[in-house]
Amino acid sequence: MSTRKRRPQTLEYVEDYLEDLPYLLESEQKPEIEVKIEEEKEESLRIKVISTTQDGKRSESVSEAPRLFLKEVPLLPPLIVKRPPELIRCLLPLGSKISSPIGVQPLPRTWYLLQMPIKVFDREVRRILPMSLPLVTPIFYSWFGSPIKPISLPGQQTILAFTLKDLLRLIEILPRLPKVAERIESNIRIPPLILHKFFLQNEQEASLSESTEALRTKAQIERVRGKGLLELLFPEEAEKFKRLRGAAGAYAGEPILILLPEHKYHLWYLFWVICRELYREAKGSYPEPATLLDEGCDLWLKHQGALAGKIVVLRKELVEDENEERKKWFRRRLQEAFSQGLGFLIILAKEVNETVPLLEELCKPYAPLIIAIQRIPKYGQVLTTLAKTLSEGFGIPYSEIIRVNGLEARDKIAVLVEGGLKELPQLDVMVAMIDRTYREFQNELLLSNYIAYVRRDISERESEDHIAMKTLAIKYISEKFGLKPEGVTCTCEVGKEVIADLYVQEKALAVECETEFGTTPAPLLKIFESVRKYMDRPLTNPVNEVWVIVRNWSAILHLGDLIWAEGILKEELKKKDVKVKFFTPDIHGKSLKLLSDIAKSVFT
Amino acid sequence: MSTISPDELISDVQPWSTESWRDFVEGHVAPIKLLAENVAKQFVGDSSSVVSKFLADSATRVIEAAKRFLGEVAARFEVPADPIECLRLLVERCGNVFLGVGEGGKYTLLVWTLRKVTKEYLFEALYPTLKDEEKRRKTFEILGIREDLPLFVPAVRSALTDNLTILGYPDYSSICRVEEWGHYITLSILPAKESTFGGALCKFLDGLVAVLARPGILSGVVPSADVIKTYLDKCPSRPPELPYGWSELDWKTSYITFTELSKWKSDYAYHISGFAVRCLDILEAPDKWTPTFVKQETNLLSLLRWLMPSLITGRTEMLLSADGRVVLLLERKI
Numbered sequence: 001m002s003t004r005k006r007r008p009q010t011l012e013y014v015e016d017y018l019e020d021l022p023y024l025l026e027s028e029q030k031p032e033i034e035v036k037i038e039e040e041k042e043e044s045l046r047i048k049v050i051s052t053t054q055d056g057k058r059s060e061s062v063s064e065a066p067r068l069f070l071k072e073v074p075l076l077p078p079l080i081v082k083r084p085p086e087l088i089r090c091l092l093p094l095g096s097k098i099s100s101p102i103g104v105q106p107l108p109r110t111w112y113l114l115q116m117p118i119k120v121f122d123r124e125v126r127r128i129l130p131m132s133l134p135l136v137t138p139i140f141y142s143w144f145g146s147p148i149k150p151i152s153l154p155g156q157q158t159i160l161a162f163t164l165k166d167l168l169r170l171i172e173i174l175p176r177l178p179k180v181a182e183r184i185e186s187n188i189r190i191p192p193l194i195l196h197k198f199f200l201q202n203e204q205e206a207s208l209s210e211s212t213e214a215l216r217t218k219a220q221i222e223r224v225r226g227k228g229l230l231e232l233l234f235p236e237e238a239e240k241f242k243r244l245r246g247a248a249g250a251y252a253g254e255p256i257l258i259l260l261p262e263h264k265y266h267l268w269y270l271f272w273v274i275c276r277e278l279y280r281e282a283k284g285s286y287p288e289p290a291t292l293l294d295e296g297c298d299l300w301l302k303h304q305g306a307l308a309g310k311i312v313v314l315r316k317e318l319v320e321d322e323n324e325e326r327k328k329w330f331r332r333r334l335q336e337a338f339s340q341g342l343g344f345l346i347i348l349a350k351e352v353n354e355t356v357p358l359l360e361e362l363c364k365p366y367a368p369l370i371i372a373i374q375r376i377p378k379y380g381q382v383l384t385t386l387a388k389t390l391s392e393g394f395g396i397p398y399s400e401i402i403r404v405n406g407l408e409a410r411d412k413i414a415v416l417v418e419g420g421l422k423e424l425p426q427l428d429v430m431v432a433m434i435d436r437t438y439r440e441f442q443n444e445l446l447l448s449n450y451i452a453y454v455r456r457d458i459s460e461r462e463s464e465d466h467i468a469m470k471t472l473a474i475k476y477i478s479e480k481f482g483l484k485p486e487g488v489t490c491t492c493e494v495g496k497e498v499i500a501d502l503y504v505q506e507k508a509l510a511v512e513c514e515t516e517f518g519t520t521p522a523p524l525l526k527i528f529e530s531v532r533k534y535m536d537r538p539l540t541n542p543v544n545e546v547w548v549i550v551r552n553w554s555a556i557l558h559l560g561d562l563i564w565a566e567g568i569l570k571e572e573l574k575k576k577d578v579k580v581k582f583f584t585p586d587i588h589g590k591s592l593k594l595l596s597d598i599a600k601s602v603f604t
Numbered sequence: 605m606s607t608i609s610p611d612e613l614i615s616d617v618q619p620w621s622t623e624s625w626r627d628f629v630e631g632h633v634a635p636i637k638l639l640a641e642n643v644a645k646q647f648v649g650d651s652s653s654v655v656s657k658f659l660a661d662s663a664t665r666v667i668e669a670a671k672r673f674l675g676e677v678a679a680r681f682e683v684p685a686d687p688i689e690c691l692r693l694l695v696e697r698c699g700n701v702f703l704g705v706g707e708g709g710k711y712t713l714l715v716w717t718l719r720k721v722t723k724e725y726l727f728e729a730l731y732p733t734l735k736d737e738e739k740r741r742k743t744f745e746i747l748g749i750r751e752d753l754p755l756f757v758p759a760v761r762s763a764l765t766d767n768l769t770i771l772g773y774p775d776y777s778s779i780c781r782v783e784e785w786g787h788y789i790t791l792s793i794l795p796a797k798e799s800t801f802g803g804a805l806c807k808f809l810d811g812l813v814a815v816l817a818r819p820g821i822l823s824g825v826v827p828s829a830d831v832i833k834t835y836l837d838k839c840p841s842r843p844p845e846l847p848y849g850w851s852e853l854d855w856k857t858s859y860i861t862f863t864e865l866s867k868w869k870s871d872y873a874y875h876i877s878g879f880a881v882r883c884l885d886i887l888e889a890p891d892k893w894t895p896t897f898v899k900q901e902t903n904l905l906s907l908l909r910w911l912m913p914s915l916i917t918g919r920t921e922m923l924l925s926a927d928g929r930v931v932l933l934l935e936r937k938i
Contacts, residue, residue: 192909199835204705207825211824600686
């Protein structure tokens, strides 16, 4: 007997039912009734019957049953068992074409027998009367002498029997009985297993509809506005960098004090280069650099010391209390800064928080612009973000930027990246390499054959950057559109007081190269002006598209603002059906790269 | 577009290899989970958020189920900060893991074809490779198919019983409770205790379809091809030998309508009694039947053989009562 019991609880899950299925099948065959012999008596047995109901309840009943005994039964004479008649195998008709002629015999034609010649006798016996015979000729008597001659009666015509109308109909609808076939065959008609091949589809791409693209651009512009390289590297200090870029661009009338945590990995070098670029944008010339990290501090403070037009790197330890003379000179130089032009003083301090009040105290009564950077992310994160941004912004492969082959041990560092240790170049090595590559690319352009098609700007202050960018643009346009370089006009007047850096007649394309060179205050205004002139002023040549090319350092420092400016200008010029695109040089591809593409990969 | 035989498909996917599944889960499912979570969060209130939430939840269940045989699962994907880019990437990634699309689509196609399949069709026609004891054991163990817990066993003692036994994932809509019967029948889909990897992936696929239908702001993303329509068009259609009793299953909304505890009502039902199958207009006890109730009479072998090609590809769907006596047939549409 099965020992398995059906569970009393309600079935709620698939598995409950599936587990129960085989049990249900089993129990149909073997009801769960258990029989036990409780007591064996001489004449009877005490039997206990235990049964389990479907809901799991057990019931028991006890009864007595007489013991089984043997009874002698007289033997019966042997039975003659006849073999039963064999089953006749039924042969069934085959379905397709069965001919079934009528099995009824045709109606027999009825024939009536002709009667034999009838002999007519008079049954009445009469007295033979004398017959008086007339006198007849001998011939007459000879007639009598002849035997009795038969009498010929007229024969009936053949009788035709006709069936009654109703009877005839009955015959017509007689069932046609099938003819039993001699052999029946049967074929299996079960559907076969059918297998189809599966279809594979190519990978698909998804793009945005026009309205969503516009929405995305707007959202992206708002999201990235004010963000650049520094904000990407030190996101927690983003607000302070906005002040740094703003101060360098908008007013540019005083030195800026930058406080950095002293870092063993030369973090200051990046700031040095950035300050150089900001100064260049503001003033249109290179600042004078000075590093006062070790010796020579006293001499510099005493004899040079003015911060305007310089980028000075100073270690805080050198101007602390121990050396009163040096401290006095340092105080004096800071106080003098109230009436100087743009300059940068980068102070490296172990405790940035404590240094801010010290500087404020030294400057009094002058209140300086101090930008104190306190929270630096993990060095590995700074390095990878920097490498990625520089790679995108300059168009140099990422693998090239993080390559450590050939570097000395002090120029590389193992950092934790994505859970694993990875060797990367030091930050100053990375920045220096990019700077070097950019300058070499610039030189390459200035020495290329395309320089022959470049005309100088009407401004006397045209920088080498500006010329190099014009050269690159001519190269790119002629290659992209399959034009001869002569087809690209350099410094072309396309309208009243509207001069394009480059103009392509065939494409109605105007190109503006923006080096952001000496464009303060608000360098971004220069770009707005460069593009809006095609909308505001009357044109003598058609312009359907305006390209703005921004140099790489400026592009990555002001990336968010440039994307924002591009969005606004696009909307404005759309009204006149003029397209606007912002580019930056792609050093590796020796071509131009869309700023929006850089923003896409840098900010996502 | 190209074709692939089921045997080539299984050789490509190697469902018995855990490493093969790791590549699929980490490279396809995990990024979709992150993207869907992001979209669900960014666009709360929009209908795109609802479908994304479902997709993210089902992807989580897939990953949880995968952890049982893969251990830790890593997500090798960084979600873009731009929410619109997230939308675009979500649609693109969903399309590229849909049935038969690209490399990821091979995995989903294989899992999908094992939802509900007779042993006969599985081993004789579809994947004879799985006759190999070791490969079958590993594959079934990973996907969650249990031979000792089939979805349906014919209630006859016959040589055909084993052949017509239906295997599949208990947690993908299949076994139901009969709620009402008579002039119409109502089945409610029973929930499963545990989530299997295969079942979770099938629900994940329903989520993919819901996203690819692009409700709400997702309509602003334009995929280069309509992969769902193309797939359904190429699938074997419902068998013409079974003309009665088809209900329509809208794939776009099946993530809420074809799930546990949802109810399915039909005017017709297929009644299985031993080996006999009858399509009935009115479902009553057999002793109350009159010939007018019976719309069609057939047998279990024919029914399942007719049904299999369209059932495994998902063009049709089958719901079974818990006692295996009532079947409801559905046709998937978009």
